[in-house]
Amino acid sequence: MHVTFRQLAIFNAVAEKLSFTEAANTLHLTQPAVSVQIKRLEDSVGLPLFEQLGKKVYLTGAGEELLHYSRNIFQELGEAKEIFAQMQDISRGTLSVSVATTASSFATRMISAFLKQYPAATIKLDVTNRGTLIRQLESNEKDIVIMGKPPEHMELVGEAFMKNPLVVIAPPDHPLAGKEGISINALQNEPFVVREPASGTRAALEKLFAWCHISPTIQVEIADNEAIKEAVAAGLGLSVVSRHTLELDLQAKRLVILDVEHFPIARNWYLAYRRGKRLSPIALAFKALVFEQAPKMAEALSP
Structure with a gap:
């Protein structure tokens, strides 16, 4: 018919x-x-x-x-x-965003800035680990994902918008705290608290250690960034985390950043989505805000 x-x-x-x-x-x-x-x-x-x-x-x-x-x-x-x-009306649209756990501190600020411009908009936010982010990208579940370096094997658009320095952290009473120019070899005998194997931070750390021919002891493996900082503060070992996650911890003097050779590890934060995906007007507006806010955010998060 x-x-x-x-x-x-x-x-x-x-x-x-x-x-x-x-x-x-x-x-x-x-x-x-x-x-x-x-x-x-x-x-x-x-x-x-x-x-x-x-x-x-x-x-x-x-x-x-x-x-x-x-x-x-x-x-x-x-x-x-x-x-x-x-959907065409940004002021009342809905945006679905997923963010790496280590990016949540600044990503929520960006979302707050966006909602000040568009107070009637709705944001569906998921804060999760890298493995879940990759699965969400594969299934095209989210409008936009904020993460470390996107996987190269996937058909993605990944646009770097801000530096993501990885630093070594320790409790304030650690023997290496306050020292300058620490050799990376000094970490050889230190226990480490690290992220799960799928984590981008873990991969960057292992790549650097392999390049320097050292293999520190992995004391504890934790999939949550906040729990890792708690473990380091409790004296369970050193760790490597994004500098952007430490603002409150440094202010409270719960943790310190060690001045270690080859650190910080230079990485970037990326805004990612499936290649060929047609971003909605609200997604395009959020993307524009991320790139606009990134320089201010990087300055606010710098030591």
């Missing part, structure tokens, strides 16, 4: 007026043009939709059925039009 929206619109008008002439006047068409479209619709359906008894027009049983479905179709189209209008 081949039916056009134009035919259904004309059918609805005739069904409402129960008059070909009045429907034609409402639609600014001629009565013969209306009749032709109804005839083509009936041919497509394979059943008569109207019957005329005397001067009056009535819907047939098939006409009643088609009217039910036709009204539903136009109701759904109307709802879709409203949804699309909302």
Whole structure:
């Protein structure tokens, strides 16, 4: 059955007026043009939709059925039009964002800045680990992901927007605390608290250690960045974390950054999404804000 929206619109008008002439006047068409479209619709359906008894027009049983479905179709189209209008309206749009746990401290500030500009917008935020971020990118679940270096094997757009320095942290009473120019070899006999193997921070650390031909002891493996800082503060070992996660810890003097050779490890934060993905207006607005806010954020987070 081949039916056009134009035919259904004309059918609805005739069904409402129960008059070909009045429907034609409402639609600014001629009565013969209306009749032709109804005839083509009936041919497509394979059943008569109207019957005329005397001067009056009535819907047939098939006409009643088609009217039910036709009204539903136009109701759904109307709802879709409203949804699309909302999606185009940044001020009331919805944005789904996933953020690496180590980026949450500054990412939430960026989201706060965005909501000050668009207070009626809705942000669905997920703070999670790298493995989950990659799975979400694979399944195209999120509009935008903020993470460390995106995996190269995936078809992604990954745009670096801010430096992400990785530093060595220790409790304030550690023997190396306060020393300058510490050789990386001094870490050989130090226990480390590290992220899970899938973590980008863990990968960067292991790459540097391999290059320097050292292999410090992995004392504890923890998948949560905040728990890692707690473990270091408790004296369980040293660790390597993003400098951007330490603002409050340094102010509270719970942790210190060690001045170790080859540190900080230079990495970047990336804004990532699937290649070919058409970003919605609200996603484009958020992306623009991220790049606008990044220099200010980097300055605020620097030592």
